[in-house]
Amino acid sequence: MTTVIGLAPNEHGRAAAHLGAMLARSISDDVVVAAIVPTPWPPNPYRDDAAYQAYQERAAREALLEAASFIGPDLQVDYVVRDARSVSSGILEVARERNATLVALGSSQTGVLGQITLGGVAERILHSTDIPVTLAPKGFDTGSVNARVTRITVAFGRADTDSDLLSTAATVAHDIGASLRVVCFAVRPMTSFSGSIEEDAEDLVVDAWARNLDDDIARTLGAVESGQVQPGSIATRVETVIGRGTTWGEALADVEWAPGEVLAVGSSSSAISRFFLGSHASKIVRNSSVPVFLMPRSVPLP
Numbered sequence: 001m002t003t004v005i006g007l008a009p010n011e012h013g014r015a016a017a018h019l020g021a022m023l024a025r026s027i028s029d030d031v032v033v034a035a036i037v038p039t040p041w042p043p044n045p046y047r048d049d050a051a052y053q054a055y056q057e058r059a060a061r062e063a064l065l066e067a068a069s070f071i072g073p074d075l076q077v078d079y080v081v082r083d084a085r086s087v088s089s090g091i092l093e094v095a096r097e098r099n100a101t102l103v104a105l106g107s108s109q110t111g112v113l114g115q116i117t118l119g120g121v122a123e124r125i126l127h128s129t130d131i132p133v134t135l136a137p138k139g140f141d142t143g144s145v146n147a148r149v150t151r152i153t154v155a156f157g158r159a160d161t162d163s164d165l166l167s168t169a170a171t172v173a174h175d176i177g178a179s180l181r182v183v184c185f186a187v188r189p190m191t192s193f194s195g196s197i198e199e200d201a202e203d204l205v206v207d208a209w210a211r212n213l214d215d216d217i218a219r220t221l222g223a224v225e226s227g228q229v230q231p232g233s234i235a236t237r238v239e240t241v242i243g244r245g246t247t248w249g250e251a252l253a254d255v256e257w258a259p260g261e262v263l264a265v266g267s268s269s270s271a272i273s274r275f276f277l278g279s280h281a282s283k284i285v286r287n288s289s290v291p292v293f294l295m296p297r298s299v300p301l302p
Contacts, residue, residue, distance in 0.1 A: 003029040004100040005067065006091035007060070008036060008121060011106065013067035015136035019291050020104030021071045022142050022260070023134060026149040026176045030076040032098050033067050035060035036090030037083050057081060072145035088124035100131055102293075107138040114139060116288050132295045134262070140291060143259065150260030152293075153181040155284050156217065165266035165295060170221055170238075181239045182217050183263075185251040185284065188244070214240060248283040257290045264293045 005020035007013045017033065024031045037056045064079045071077055084090025095103050103125065111117025116135050118126075126133055152173045154166050166182065173180040221238060245251035265281050285292050 001027070001029045001101045002098040003027075003031050003102055003104060004091065004095045004098060005031065005033045005104045006036065006087075006094075006121070006125075007034065007063045007067060007106075008087045011063055011109070013063050013106065014070055015138060015140040016104050016106035017067040017070040018140055018142045018147070019106075019134055019136040021075060021145075022147045022149060023102065023104060023262070024075055025072070025147070026178070027101065027172075029101055030078070031071065032078045032080060032094060032100075033064055033071070034080045034082055034091055034094040035063045036087040036094075037081060038086050038090070039083050053083075057083075070145070074146070086124070087121045088128065091121070091125060092129055095129070095131055102132045102134055103129070104134045104136070106136050106140075109138070111138045114289050116285055116292055118285070126294065132293060135285070135292045135294065137289055137291065147260060149176060149178050149262050151179045151181055151258055152262055152264055153183050153257075153290075154264045155266075155281070156182045156184055157280060165264060166217065166221070168295070169264045178260075179239075181241065183241050183243060183255055185243045185245075185248070185280075187246070187248055187251050189246055249287045252284065252287045252289070261290045262293050263288050263290050264295065267294055 003020050003024040005013070005016050007016060013033070013035075020031060020033070023029070037053065037060050040052065060081045064081070068077070068079065080094060082090045082094055084093060091103060091105075094100075105122050105125070107115070108117040108119030108122075110119075114137050116137050118135070122133070122135060152169050154169045156166060170180055172178075217238070217240060241255055243251040243253075243255040245254050263284070265284055267281060285294070
């Protein structure tokens, strides 16, 4: 079982290293930190490609050294420099060769500090893999070389009632000793307040929706308990919260987030990709201030 932390040669690997190490330590994985050097193609007649390649490889080794300073001594770690046609293809090659449990990535360096921004590398990996992918907010830091996952929060909606996202997250939380929480988001744009439904009536609609989701959650957790763990051990400890706001950013900020927390978000398969983020899932990911675990519905969490 291996967690692969993927780095571009000039990327500061702090966030991805902190996240990958925390996850690997929690699920008892080994770690491979892979810095990928993209091979120029086609060759550029106006540039010394050999010199440029050597520069990229030095940068990759520096990225590995930086990442190593954020990974605790308790983990079995292998550091790899890999030449590949692209950063994304190189990370995928390493992940497949090592039979990776998951891939940990950082956010785009052009993103907002404290939030997740999907860069080109992450986008291409998501559309090319069936391995669960984790994304760290820009600047993510666990604050400890011994950090572990303390709570798994599952973003749950109607579209997730026919998936295995919640049941698998519940099993993993039980196995690693983390608490489990379910969060639902109620986003009401300001324009809706000028409509025909009064705000109090809309609150009643949201509350009724939440109660229906509670029934779905209870049924899912009950099925997990009857098949895998001691009855009552999950359902009595799960917390359900609702994040409300006029935007997705406000709704996620309405929820309290703790150190060591990971937000699990499900995705759907499409004709061209094992990972397909619907509009709601995409908005949740892009507004999250905690690491996000993305799981294709047909692929289990570790």
